[in-house]
Amino acid sequence: MRALSFFIVVISATFTLSVNASLSLDTAVQDALDNDHWVLSNRYSENAMRADAIASGELPDPKMRVALANLPIDSFDFNQENMTQLQLGLSQQFPRGNSLEVRQQQLNLMADLKPLERQNRRALIKKQVSQLWLQLHQTQEQLVLLKRYRYIFDELIAVSRGNYRSGKIQRFELLDAELQLTRFDDRVAALIQRKAQLKRGLSEWLSAESQTLSDQLPTSLPELAFLLSIAELEQDHLLNHALLNHPVLRQVDQTIAIREKGIELADEAYKPGFKVDANYGYRDEMESGVNRDDFFSMSVTFDLPIFPEKRQDAKRNAAINQREAAKEQRLLKLRSFKAQLEAELADLNGINQRIKIYDQQFLHKLSHKRKAAIKAYSTADAGYKDVSAAAMSELETKLVHIELLHRRALTEIKINYLLSGLDTQIQSASHSVQQEYK
Structure with a gap:
């Protein structure tokens, strides 16, 4: 009987909430x-x-340069000519100011x-x-x-x-x-x-x-x-x-x-912007076995806002x-x-x-x-x-x-x-x- 009463109360409360919900x-x-x-x-x-x-x-990301320069086309021999070299270069751009x-x-x-x-x-x-x-x-x-x-x-x-x-x-x-x-x-x-x-x-x-x-x-x-x-x-x-x-x-x-x-x-x-370039040139030995010096070069490029x-x-x-x-x-x-x-x-x-x-x-x-x-x-x-x-x-x-x-x-x-x-x-x-x- 008590369970039935509780059930009726719950149902009544639910019904009241649904009716009054706004x-x-x-x-x-x-x-x-x-x-x-x-x-x-x-x-x-x-x-x-x-x-x-x-x-x-x-x-900006730096740029890398790899080059084979001055290779003679008659023999494609790397140590034949003094100017033949393997070049490795890096460059970095620096924006203005x-x-x-x-x-x-x-x-x-x-x-x-x-x-x-x-x-x-x-x-x-x-x-x-x-x-x-x-x-x-x-x-x-x-x-x-x-x-x-x-x-x-x-x-x-x-x-x-x-x-x-x-x-x-x-x-x-x-x-x-x-x-x-x-x-x-x-x-x-x-x-x-x-x-x-x-x-x-x-x-x-x-x-x-x-x-x-x-x-x-x-x-x-x-x-x-x-x-x-x-x-x-x-x-x-x-x-x-x-x-x-x-x-x-x-x-x-x-x-x-x-x-x-x-x-x-x-x-x-x-203000000017800059670009820095660095290059390294590797040269092989002469055919006679004499060493050749390697080359290193560096440059700075900048723009001039003069106009x-x-x-x-x-x-x-x-x-x-x-x-x-x-x-x-x-x-x-x-x-x-x-x-x-x-x-x-x-x-x-x-x-x-x-x-x-x-x-x-x-x-x-x-x-x-x-x-x-x-x-x-x-x-x-x-x-x-x-x-x-x-x-x-x-x-x-x-x-x-x-x-x-x-x-x-x-x-x-x-x-x-x-x-x-x-x-x-x-x-x-x-x-x-x-x-x-x-």
């Missing part, structure tokens, strides 16, 4: 971040760049862009998944509201049929009520279609387990916290610090550093212009982020004011109007258009209220994306793999 916003975002395979691709690219940086900092070191530093700076790209990718995923989740949640709540309001239109049809049988209304008024219900059902079908589309869009980012949970979202909206409070956003130094730490702007800063190394690399082109106007100067000017272009991009991006943030804050303020009006006045008055209209219609003191307009007005207002609540959450998501340089969830799991190459 996909929260935090779970959806974290699942999408954990299952993003783009991050692996980006890490491999960083590994490749760091490996290239190591290779680029090394001298510190160009190898500077190029290695530049490639490492380019590799340092990859962790910033991963941070921005995580910020974009968090924004995208949050938007899809909120849109899906809005559709779910609007469907719940429509299904809850269907009884009103069913009641109106029942009253219309009673009034029609008693001769209080014309047949076209009864048809209006039935058409109103048909339009209502069409609206429900459209929302069901949109919900299916949003689920497919959200499933792109989720694991298979989370996709099954997306069939049912929590009934209440999560409370979203700003990464900076409204009071802190009004302080320029805090706002600038937050925006300048955004991964997009940090990528631009990193690009400027890369361009600086490009200028240093162009400066190294004014820099159309080569070195032009490349340096190009590098400087690239750096200045990156600085202008940084300024433009910062202005754009500030403008977007101001626009979102203004939108948020307007949405909050509208929600306050809906909560304090609009919804309450429309509910009273709808109830009074239905009561008057049941006694034939009001026409169907009056009661239908009252019911639809209340329904539309509640649908707009749901939309406003979700628009506010969407605006908060957009604001947090602009402040994502302060988001610890974005910064985690985006560290560099530089340690592997030290």
